[in-house]
Amino acid sequence: MADPIPAPHRSATDFFSDPLDAHPLWFKPSLFLSQNFDSESYISELRTFVPFDTLRSELQSHLSSLNHELIELINRDYADFVNLSTKLVDVDAAVVRMRAPLVELRDKIEQFRGSVDGALVALKNGLKQRSEAASAREVLELLLDTFHVVSKVEKLIKELPSVPADWSNGDVNLMDKNSMNNGPSLQSVENGTNLRETQSMLLERIATEMNRLKFYIAHAQNLPFIENMEKRIQSASLLLDASLGHCFVDGLEHRDANAIYNCLRAYAAIDNTRNAEELFRTTVVAPLIQKIIPHGPSALDLGSSGDELENDYMHIKQCIDKDCKFLLEISFEENSGLHVFDFLANSILKEVLSAIQKGKPGAFSPGRPTEFLKNYKSSLDFLVDLEGYCPSRSAVAKFRAEAVYNDFMKQWNLGVYFSLRFHEIAEALNSALESTSLVPVHNEHSGQGNSQNLTLKQSVTLLNSLKSCWREDVLILSCADKFLRLSLQLLSRYSNWLSSGLTARKVGNAGSNSGNEWAISAVPEDFVYIIHDINCLAMEVDGDYLEHVLQLLSSCPSDALNLVKQSISQGGKSLNDLIPKVINTIVAALVEKSDEDLRQLKGITATYRMTNKPLPVRHSPYVSGILRPLKAFLEGERATKYLTEETKSELLIGATTEITNRYYELASELVNVAQKTETSLQRIRQGAQRRAGASSDVSDQTVSNTKKICTQLLLDIQEYGRNLAALGVDAASIPAYRSLWDCVTLPDNPIPINF
Incomplete structure (x- = not known):
């Protein structure tokens, strides 16, 4: 009979609860065994509805149950686990049997690798030798090409006239001479072609070959063969420069457009544009400028014509249009490849700058600003005229970027x-x-x-x-x-x-x-x-x-x-903002003048104190003078002629307001002093009466004196109000006037404002 399965153990704490290995419905351990299980996504998904502490507690509980299960498995099969080592017999022999074919395979691989390495070394050596042979062949071909080009250049140079003077002796002599020296090489001359043009074409061809020669030399530097040929190359280069220069100058003298075009192409081919620009400057431009702006001994002979440049520029423009325009048109010809030349800057402008510096150095001096500005503006007009020969904006930009142009502009110390x-x-x-x-x-x-x-x-x-x-x-x-x-x-x-x-x-x-x-x-x-x-x-x-x-x-x-x-x-x-300040200054000055008359109201107290004068019936004389300065100012010639009605109104309002404020200050002070004085005198009299045992009413006299003063002030401000009205100002609209009226009218007898 089989033993009954024991019931699961329960402690006292879980007797009435679920078994220990029970899990919540949301916790499914089977998901851990899936192949695409991702711990982060699993935890993030559970945290949306399970607290973190609860999740951690459940995971720890599951870990404990797994450890307990593992221990139980080991204990259950412990005898098999211990006997595992005794069942592994003859392991070493099996290892030896497996090692033998592996060693044999490794030896074969090493042999094959050695043969491959040897073949690779042999292949690399062969490629190296092939590369060296190709390089040697290239050098040899380069040297041969160099030798052929040098020989060709020398042969072509021999076809040129041997004497520079021959270039100006006419076409006939040169045709005869070269027909005898060169035979069929100048067949085109015999056919009637211009000798100068033929020579320029030959020079262009030589220049092209010289350009090739420079390319070869640049790629074959420091070679003995090239060094041995250096003298021949230099000699050919010098002869080419001299011949090209003579041909170019001769073309300029005769204005041979074809010859000049070919010569310029030759200069461009050998990258020697500066020589062409300098030759044009010295042979054509310099003599023309020397006549207009003489310098040196010739300038002393002709005498100085001052430092003004306007007239000189006018003559220079005429000369450029007459004697230089033909070359500029050739150099600016479209698709000619002659854009590398800049005769405007490096020939014309350079010579003009040099002539001014030597012949008229004072033209650049800013010490005489008027003459300096006139020369500067004339120079700018001259530059604009030169830019007019440029066929495009890029040509103008190139002209302005030249060093000579910048040097010319730097002369003007603005x-x-x-x-x-x-x-x-x-x-x-x-x-x-x-x-x-x-x-x-x-x-x-x-x-x-x-x-x-x-x-x-x-x-x-x-x-x-x-x-x-x-x-x-x-x-x-x-x-x-x-x-x-x-x-x-x-x-x-x-x-x-x-x-x-x-x-x-x-x-x-x-x-x-x-x-x-x-x-x-x-x-x-x-x-x-x-x-x-x-x-x-x-x-x-x-x-x-x-x-x-x-x-x-x-x-x-x-x-x-x-x-x-x-x-x-x-x-x-900022100027307009000063007008209120000026108006305030005028107002202050007028108020100061009016204050001289206002101070006379202090005499009212002396007039009525301790006297038996009756109540006043007319205003004081000082009142007429209060507004007299203001009126005289507004009616004066200057204010009438130069001030606008708006300004005069602003002055009137500002002045009358300030004068009335001052009037109120003095009048209120006068009334207060009078009242205090009368009150003090009344106490003194009452005390004397009590000591004498008599009784009398002395208040009438006190009130009478104050009333006289206030009545006089009331008459005065009424007249002052009428004077304000005569100026066009409503006195009642001035707050200080209303305060002044209230001050001089007694509280027991208020009087409305009236004049």
């Missing part, structure tokens, strides 16, 4: 020129602003509109200085940014001059404000000129002046023009 102009323009304004007083000028521009109708020398100087920056005989467009900055600095200098002067006048300390004496000593009528000039300057700067500047800079990008417009407009705005 920085020094601007410094001199800066000092000239800025010093004129600075001298005018250093005057200790405002200097009126006679209105010479009265018929030219209000924008030119300036009244002060300082303002006229500013406008002239601003215009000088953009005059045709001052401005250089390449320095436009500097002149723009100078214009803004001039506006800023004028604004600072006004602002600092007005501030110094307000402070009133003349000793520590050097340069501001004009503002401290100026009368209100002088500031009318300032207001008028500020308006005129701002209108001009933001109007015709700005339009003129933008027109001069019209070639600049739109973004740059917008910045220029903003900066100049800001300068005009």
Whole structure:
């Protein structure tokens, strides 16, 4: 009978729960045995609905159960596990039997490898020998080609005229001579072909061969064969250069276009463009320029014609068009391959620059700005004329990139020129602003509109200085940014001059404000000129002046023009911003004058204190003088002529408001003092009466004195209100006047404002 299967063990803690090996429904150990199991994706999937601690606990529990199962398996089959080693018999013999074929296979492989290595070495040696043989053959072929080319060049050179003078003896003599020397080599001459053209064609052919020879030499350097042929090569090269030079010069003298074309192609072939450019400069250009701008002994004989270049450039342009244009047209011919030459820069411009430096060095001196600018602009026109010969933009760019072009432009020291102009323009304004007083000028521009109708020398100087920056005989467009900055600095200098002067006048300390004496000593009528000039300057700067500047800079990008417009407009705005400050200065001066009459109201107290005068019935005499300075100012010639109605209204409102404020301060102080004095006297009298045993009412007298003073002040401010109305100001609209009226009318007897 088989033993019954024991029931699963349960501890006290799990007696009423599931067995220990029970797992939740979401935990499936069978998934661990699948081939595509991925632990990370498994854990990330479970963590969406299972807490991490719970998952870890379940995995540890499963690990413990696996370890327990493994131990049970080992214990169950332990006897078989121990007897495993006794069943492995004759293992060493089996190893020996398996090793023998492996050793034999390895020996065969090593033998095969050795034979392959030997064949590889032999193959490499053969390839090396083949490569060396090919290299030697290439060198040999190169040397042979070099030898053939040298021989060919020497043979072709022998066909050239042996005496350079023969080039100018005419075609007939040369045809006879070369027909005898060269036989059929000049068959084309015998057929009537121009000898010069034939020689140029031959030179072009030689140049082509020389180009090949240079290529061969470059690839066969440091070879004894080449070194032995070096003298022959140099001799051939010198002969070619000399012959080519004579042929080119002869072609230039006779204006033989075909010969010149062939010679230029020959120069281009041997990469010797500088020789052609130099020959053209010395043989054609130099004699022409020497006649126009003489230098050296010839210049002393002819005498100096000054440093002006405009007339010289005119003659040079004519000579270029007459004597140089034919060569320029040949060199600029399309698809000719002659674009490597730059006769404009390296022949014409180079000779012109040299002639000016030697014959008229003062033309480049900025010490005389007017002459310097005239020569500079003439030079720019000359360069533009030269660029007119260029057939394309790329040719113009190439011309401007030449070293001679840059050297020519460097001769014009624009920085020094601007410094001199800066000092000239800025010093004129600075001298005018250093005057200790405002200097009126006679209105010479009265018929030219209000924008030119300036009244002060300082303002006229500013406008002239601003215009000088953009005059045709001052401005250089390449320095436009500097002149723009100078214009803004001039506006800023004028604004600072006004602002600092007005501030110094307000402070009133003349000793520590050097340069501001004009503002401290100026009368209100002088500031009318300032207001008028500020308006005129701002209108001009933001109007015709700005339009003129933008027109001069019209070639600049739109973004740059917008910045220029903003900066100049800001300068005009800075002038307009000073007008309120000037108006306040005028108002302060008028208030100060009116204050002299206002202070007379203090005499009202002395008039009615301790007297038996009756109540006043008319205003005080000082009232008529309070607004007299303001009225005289507004009705004066300057204000009437130069101030706008808007400005006069602003001045009127500002001045009357400040004067009324001052009137209120003095009147309220007077009333307060009178009331306090009367109150003190009343206490004294009452005390005396009590000590004397008498009783009387003394308050009537006190009230009477205060009432007299207030009545007088009321009559005065009524007259003051009528004077304000005569000027066009509603007194009741001024807060200080209402306060003044309330102050002089007693609280027990309020009176509405009336005049």
